[in-house]
Amino acid sequence: MGKKVNKPILVAGVGISFILWFYNSLSQHILEVGEWGLLSAISLGLGFWWRKGQKEMTNKPLPVTRLTEQSVRDVITQGELILNTLATEAPDCDISVFKQKLIQLSLGFDRQELTIALAGGKKVGKTTLKKILLAQNISNNISLIEIESLFKETKIPKIKADLILLLITGDLTNSHWKFLQKCNQDHQRFILVFNKKDQYIPEERSLILEQVRQQLNSMIAPSDVIAISAAPQVLKVRQHEENGIIREWTESQPPEINSLSDRLKLVLELETKMLVLGSLWREAVSLKQQAKANLNGIRRDCALPIIEKYQWIAAASAFANPVAALDLLATAAISSQLVIDLGVIYQQKLSFSQGQALSGIIGKLIVKLGLVELSTQTIGSFLKNNAITYIAGGTVQAISAAYLTRLAGLSLVEHFQDQDLDSSTIEEIDLTKLPQKIRRVFEKNKRTALVQNLIQQTLPHLSN
Structure with missing residues (x-):
């Protein structure tokens, strides 16, 4: 200089x-x-x-280029270029941590272990759904994490996971939409889970599902918008006996999440490579940005x-x-x-x-x-x-x-x-x-x- x-x-x-x-x-x-x-x-x-x-x-999401292994390696190479430039222009700057992380990323393309995050607002059923999925043991190669309420702050949170299950209990809000747009731009795979469907009559339930699927049709497939009931409301039963006595009692209902379980199994079977590429891309971009900031x-x-x-x-x-x-x-x-x-x-x-x-x-x-x-x-x-x-x-x-x-x-x-x-x-x-x-x-x-x-x-x- x-x-x-x-x-x-x-x-x-x-x-x-x-x-x-x-x-x-x-x-x-x-x-x-x-x-x-x-x-x-x-x-x-x-x-x-x-x-x-x-x-x-506008609500129209930006077009996103499909990731390839080469495009992820290109980002890693760009990060290495920045680190080399940093080492040349500021020899006293310690970049060893950055270099070690980039090496780890380069070795992560064959990773099979996946992390699935359950996210959403307050009281949408994250904890209950996590317990059910753990009990079902969908795969030995996944770990489930629960993210605290996403929308406490205006800043869009970053979640370190290969796949996100975003739980909602009604229509999409503006906060949901902004979060999902960011996921889409960051190659973050997600499934939209409409929980507590039993609290709606069938007509309302169908209307909400159709509307959400239309809103997200440029980001995910309709099959990635799934209605479940992780903890259905108890069913009130009334019985009229011959002697005129009316008996009433409540019966608990089993969870209705089979559609979600089936979809998860299919995604894990067909998309593991892409899920890993998405995570590697986000980590590489983050490291690149940190090095560039220095x-x-x-x-x-x-x-x-x-x-x-x-x-x-x-x-x-x-x-x-x-x-x-x-x-x-x-x-x-x-x-x-x-x-x-x-x-x-x-x-x-x-x-x-x-x-x-x-x-x-x-x-x-x-x-x-x-x-x-x-x-x-x-x-x-x-x-x-x-x-x-x-x-x-x-x-x-x-x-x-x-x-x-x-x-x-x-x-x-x-x-x-x-x-x-x-x-x-x-x-x-x-x-x-x-x-x-x-x-x-x-x-x-x-x-x-x-x-x-x-x-x-x-x-x-x-x-x-």
């Missing part, structure tokens, strides 16, 4: 901004009218543009000083050249070099032209999101309200330039750290989520304390 990169974009961009300054000073009034007209239009269009770009959530933390520590360097350069350039349009030009030039320097840290091999292209995309998004005007107004208002005198007319613009450069840099950090290690060119980088990242970074960095801290840090750089 000590790699030296020449800065022709930086020199050229700042130089052009100073050449054009004199011309812009002569036409200051015309430019002011045009700028504020442009900013007003951007402000008016921001709400519509942002709303238009957001996709409404790598991202180390790279972020290296990236922050670079971002700070460029934000001070941007501030000084804007302060010496206090015309808003040229501030954007100078910031764009610096941001182009910033893209390239951050790309070196994140092993994104970008040329100068690619750096310009990506910085241009970021610049346009910042304008479209209205962040130029918002940042200028926020900083200007803060300076006035806190009785900080204007050193010169370009003070607000200078601080805004530093702020926007920092915003662009932090957005790039989030963007680069989400890329695969082998995404080495701009054509291979997925830019579809970049607007959301910029917006998210802006929301995190618009708090008063952060803005105040940036202003206090920037002012000394303007007096040098």
Whole structure:
């Protein structure tokens, strides 16, 4: 990461901004009218543009590619690549635990022992069903675990099991649906168990089953939605005798779970390989994410000083050249070099032209999101309200330039750290989520304390 990169974009961009300054000073009034007209239009269009770009959530699950042994091994290989990169960039980081877990995963493809989890809300019959299944001894290669109430918190829980039996006692709720969507995306096999069917009349029972099967038809087969009664209600019997006496008593009913038992036997017979692959895939992805988080933390520590360097350069350039349009030009030039320097840290091999292209995309998004005007107004208002005198007319613009450069840099950090290690060119980088990242970074960095801290840090750089 000590790699030296020449800065022709930086020199050229700042130089052009100073050449054009004199011309812009002569036409200051015309430019002011045009700028504020442009900013007003951007402000008016921001709400519509942002709303238009957001996709409404639907109940339609995302398509999921069928797992193969090779696709699971590919994830393990990706994890190994991240660990090797981590070992190279941070030799002092202990990765032995990660490596040992990856080795264990590589040896787990022939596993025959399976774990089945019984999950659901409160009082849906998990404990009772577990006892019955244990007594039936469906297979010697399975272990049954009971998961406490799933839906105590809004966060979707992670369950370490090869197969999940999700118990419900009525219609699917929104919490059920979100959980099952996550299972589907994570290649987590599940069977939906409609327990306590005896508490419904046959018409209601059939209606609920049909509705649930329709809701889940893109995830599981209809035969994976099963109605049972693990502990049927006692049956009240009334007998009229010849002498006119009426006798009443209750009779307990045997569990009705044969349909579930039969389905489990068939799944265990035909799908053991896929159940194991699903578990291996989830574990490999989890390890990969943990290793990537460690790598991202180390790279972020290296990236922050670079971002700070460029934000001070941007501030000084804007302060010496206090015309808003040229501030954007100078910031764009610096941001182009910033893209390239951050790309070196994140092993994104970008040329100068690619750096310009990506910085241009970021610049346009910042304008479209209205962040130029918002940042200028926020900083200007803060300076006035806190009785900080204007050193010169370009003070607000200078601080805004530093702020926007920092915003662009932090957005790039989030963007680069989400890329695969082998995404080495701009054509291979997925830019579809970049607007959301910029917006998210802006929301995190618009708090008063952060803005105040940036202003206090920037002012000394303007007096040098």
